[in-house]
Amino acid sequence: MSNTHSTPFNSPLETGIRSLAILVAAFPTAFDLQRLVEMDYLVVHSGDADGPVSLHAPLPLRTGELLVRRGLIERGLLLMISRGLIQRIPKNDGFNYLAGESAAPFMSSLTAEYSRKLMERAY
Numbered sequence: 001m002s003n004t005h006s007t008p009f010n011s012p013l014e015t016g017i018r019s020l021a022i023l024v025a026a027f028p029t030a031f032d033l034q035r036l037v038e039m040d041y042l043v044v045h046s047g048d049a050d051g052p053v054s055l056h057a058p059l060p061l062r063t064g065e066l067l068v069r070r071g072l073i074e075r076g077l078l079l080m081i082s083r084g085l086i087q088r089i090p091k092n093d094g095f096n097y098l099a100g101e102s103a104a105p106f107m108s109s110l111t112a113e114y115s116r117k118l119m120e121r122a123y
Contacts, residue, residue, distance in 0.1 A: 012035075015069075016076030018043055018118060020085055023099035024107050025122035032090055036077070037070050043121045055117055080099035 022039045023031065031039070047054035075095055080086040085103045087094045107119060 008108070009075075010072050012072070012075040012079045013057040013077070015040065015072045018098070018122075019073055019076055020080050020088055020099065020103055021107060021115075021118050021122040023097060024104050025119070027099045027104070030098040032091075032094055033074060033077070033098050035072065036097060040069060043118065045049060046093055046121045048078060052117075055105070055121065 008053050018040050019036050022036060022043060042049055042051075044056050045054045046052050077086060077088070081088055085100050085106055087098045088096075089098055107115070
């Protein structure tokens with residue numbers, strides 16, 4: 001099993017929460033999967049973009065993350081869709097994703113320091 005699947009930061013729940021935070025911050029704007037992959041990377045590694053200190057430790061091999069991140073984020077989105085927190089909107093060349101009605105209250109209910117820092121970076 002690869003390391004990207006065994007860490008809690010890359011579980012469908014964790015990537016789904018990060019996508020949800022991004023979509024809540026952007027509401028009412030919807031994003032496609034590729035945009036969410038890019039934004040997820042920036043939220044996690046905000047220090048790389050002259051933002052606040054990164055949420056995750058800077059790993060030397062993270063340049064390849066974007067390649068594996070897509071599938072992880074897609075699984076997280078499907079989990080959040082199944083819970084009614086994210087809506088999938090069909091478009092001509094795929095789907096866009098939008099925060100659902102209960103997404104902001106759900107994110108507000110998360111009280112862990114990581115969740116708070118995640119929301120700060122998403123905005």
